[in-house]
Amino acid sequence: MTSVYEPSRALSAKIGRRLTQWRAAQPVKIAPNQPILSITFDDFPASVVRHGLPVLAAAEVRATVYACAGLQDADSLYGPMFSKSDLAAVQNEGHEIGCHSHSHLDCAKAAPAMVLNDCARNAESLGALGLKAPPRNMAYPYGETSFALKQALASRFTTARGILPGLNIGWSDRLQLRAVSLYGEHAHRLVSPWLARAAARQAWLILFTHDVAPKPSRFGTTPKALADTIQNAKDLGFAVLPVGEAADHVLKALP
Ligand SMILES: [Zn+2]
Numbered sequence: 001m002t003s004v005y006e007p008s009r010a011l012s013a014k015i016g017r018r019l020t021q022w023r024a025a026q027p028v029k030i031a032p033n034q035p036i037l038s039i040t041f042d043d044f045p046a047s048v049v050r051h052g053l054p055v056l057a058a059a060e061v062r063a064t065v066y067a068c069a070g071l072q073d074a075d076s077l078y079g080p081m082f083s084k085s086d087l088a089a090v091q092n093e094g095h096e097i098g099c100h101s102h103s104h105l106d107c108a109k110a111a112p113a114m115v116l117n118d119c120a121r122n123a124e125s126l127g128a129l130g131l132k133a134p135p136r137n138m139a140y141p142y143g144e145t146s147f148a149l150k151q152a153l154a155s156r157f158t159t160a161r162g163i164l165p166g167l168n169i170g171w172s173d174r175l176q177l178r179a180v181s182l183y184g185e186h187a188h189r190l191v192s193p194w195l196a197r198a199a200a201r202q203a204w205l206i207l208f209t210h211d212v213a214p215k216p217s218r219f220g221t222t223p224k225a226l227a228d229t230i231q232n233a234k235d236l237g238f239a240v241l242p243v244g245e246a247a248d249h250v251l252k253a254l255p
């Protein structure tokens with residue numbers, strides 16, 4: 001891949017993003033009785049299976065992989081993307097497959113109906129590849145969304161996740177959960193203050209990354225950083241759960 005699409009970095013786009021973040025489409029109160037960590041992988045590079053799943057299995061935790069069916073078997077800056085057998089491996093080990101749209105579109109620029117169609121197409125394609133149940137949780141490609149889209153997705157998904165950093169605690173928008181990147185070989189050191197803060201506040205922390213490899217892309221991490229992050233979370237008393245199970249847990253805590 002020679003060029004990578006990037007959403008607008010113009011000031012007006014930044015302000016729009018901020019307003020969207022603060023305009024909750026589906027406010028929920030998140031009040032877990034212990035800190036929760038969800039580890040998520042976007043786009044689904046094949047290296048998640050090769051280098052990520054063994055780490056998760058050794059730690060006896062499960063994660064969420066947000067898949068784009070349109071990227072199946074493609075080449076990318078994260079290396080080769082997932083194949084049919086990778087999808088089976090993730091599913092067989094009890095991890096959650098979430099939706100990341102079919103075509104990895106910029107959801108802030110597309111009409112909500114188009115995004116809904118794209119997500120329906122993703123569920124259909126993943127189903128044809130062997131996914132047993134349609135995804136219940138979504139991650140916005142590039143973290144981009146709009147208030148209208150969040151409203152439109154409310155009946156389709158339990159949660160949708162962005163990429164604006166923060167803890168999920170107290171009044172939150174279930175259609176724009178916050179998440180912190182797990183990037184680079186020093187990812188563990190970079191996220192450890194977030195883990196400490198989430199532990200102190202009994203919050204739900206969602207981490208996102210892409211590929212997992214000894215030499216990852218700048219949007220991925222290493223097996224060691226992943227393992228160290230999970231161990232740190234366990235030492236701090238976190239429950240490590242896929243997004244869907246965490247959502248079931250915290251949404252039950254609604255008053
Ligand atoms: Zn993505």
